Amino acid sequence: MFKIFPLQYTPYLSARFFDGISSGLFMMALPWLILQNENMGSFVALIALTSTATSFSLTPFISTLIDRHSRKQILLVVQIIQASTALLVALLFAMGVGSIWILAAAKFIFWISSNLAWLTNNAFTQEHFEPHEYPKISGYQEIIMQVTTLGAGALGVMLLEIWSVSQFALFAGFASTLSALCYLYTPYRRQLREPRKNEPFTKQVKEIKSIFSSNRILFAMLMLSSLSYPLLTLLGNLIPIVFSERGIDGQWYAGYNMAFGLGSLLTGVALTKLLKLASYQNIIRISLLLVSLALLGISLFNQPIWILVFTLVFGFFNALNRIARTNWMHRRILIEQRGRVDGGIAMFTTVAQSLFYIMVATLSHYNITDLGFYIAAAVGFGATFTFIILHKRYQTKEDSVITLSHNS
Template sequence: MSSLYHDSRLYYILGANSLSAIGSGIVMITIPWLLIKESGGETTFGYVSIIATLIMFLLTPFIGQSIDRFSRKSLLLCNEGIGIAVIGIMVIWGFAGQPYHSIHYILIYIAGSFYYLLFYPTIFAFNQEIFQAEHYKSLSGTMEIQGQLTQVISGAAASFSIEIVSLKWILLVDMLTFAGAFFLFLCIPYVKKKEVKRKITFKKQLFEGIHFMKKRPKLFWFLLATYMPFIGVMMANYLIPVYISDILKANASVYAIEGMMYGVGAVVAGICIPLIMKYVKTEVSIVMTMFIYVISITVMIIEPSVIFLYGLAIFHAVGNAGTRVARNVLMMEEIPNEVMGRVDSLFRLIGTGIRILLLMLFTAGVSKVGVMLPFYVLSCILIFSLGIAIYYVLSQRKVAAHVSNKSIV
């Protein structure tokens, strides 16, 4: 067995991730549904998503700079602490006998978005820092399996609780999971690696990710194109509840089960992709999984059906999660840890900007022409991104063949 699985730090991280992901996952399924079911809720949720995404857009460069500057363990603890405080206030409000209104749903949703904004790039850089390079493929697959198993649990719990359990009890569980995650992160032995201090201005540090990728334009475009399935999933988080409600005429349990089926597919991806990468290049495996994601989204548009939705959710997950696992491995291998936070945040910043534009377009589109046109636009964007990724892989093969021919001569 790999020494990775003998490392106690891995299990503390998996435990902390699982706890916080289950609690926040249930809440982030429940809150959008509660908002959408209110009068004018579809449009309200669209604008809330735009506001949350805009806040994330503005904060992303500073998050990336902070990840490379401060202790990553301290940032993770701070994030869990903020979650405990914000959700704790909402729990107290509910147990005091006060009703929840749209403003409470909005605040919880924005707080959850901020939690994800800080958590994912921090844990990504933290894992790269504390584990050895030979473990990156197994680590990425294991993290994906853990993350998606918790999504399955969250989806199952949400499908049971979303319409029969009071929100205050759901929030209480969320707060307790944050507290458990805080304790487990606290238990991880960690000392931030010392770096040679250089006199660099804050502005230069902030834009270090841009300078790094500017020297690697082909890799930049490939990594940006392969970020699009994640953006597709973020857009689907807004569109799919509306799609289920308006097109399929289904209830909340369908939404929750779809999330659960997505988790099943992502677990499959987490198991299979590291194995596939042993036999094919990482870039090729990324293109393969992107292709699966693009096809599954397109089929969902062509044939609306609850049964199809459940089946296609598995392929959505295999495509998106598989792309993410392989892409994370590629980034860990190609990007130095000391700039990882800023490089990763560069792509998150660009991705967030794209999401803002798409959310504005889709929110207006849903209210005027329905949910299907935004799905068509999303499908076209994904097909174009897949083309860029395929072009990169083919160009890399040509370069490799040219180098090989030179060496033979």
């Protein structure tokens, strides 16, 4: 880690790396372990539904906490919670009192705490680093995220084949502990002011509505850009169903996951140069268009090899869109509002994801799952063209503000 990244970034990026390992192990491998028991498919789906609903309900409060307290302390507390959870699972299974309910509870805790960590990391990056460092640190973060995402799930399944649940949980707990130690030694250039004693928590929660109302065009553009994530989850749900219906070998599904991860990884490697090519808004616009074209390509070409090629394109521009949006927010959103802005956008994407889940279930019921790819492409093109229209209005508004400032 020390040789790969600059020394000043090493503590923070090491913390992200170990966090990705521990979270990936519990989030991606535990469902597989639960599914080893018969008739557990509905139970796993119920865990995901409960976690999603709870996360959605808590997001306004979680995001407000991020705007009131030290982002470094929040990240540290998250790792302590996850390490404690993993070690408790290890202890209970070592004592012979483990059950699928304990595994479900552990996954639930990791789900909620990982959501908090994701929102906090965006705010921490904006607050701690200088603006000229944003592209570089974003590239490093993307590389780490993709490496841990690609590796943690496969590693977790492999470990569960040769280790007991106690050993598996102990390993995850050790990774969370290392992450906590790295966060502890991460420097923090705090700019977020302490909330005034007479500034109630509930007032800041209610301010979320007024924050989004203050610049509706900007936030509408950010939300349209964020639709690429629900489209990713939609694709991730459609691909295994369609591959199964077409009798496509499971190795192609593994190839799909590798193609997406490789596309995102390439974005991280080339990110610093990519972000210099155009403004963040133009990068988002182009990325959304190419994401939509990739989805259309997946719709039109049935051969697995072409699906993998278009998935590689999708992964590349999906990551570029997300990172360009994040960096634009770093420069455009106030530090003391960043948590709540990310929280509001996260709630929007959660609603979109839920609608896509319902759509997939409906299409699968009527054996027309292939139609889902065309719908995904249509949603992508709709978001792209709406973004272009709003971008013109946004530029006009910004130009008028600049003109007024010069005249004054």
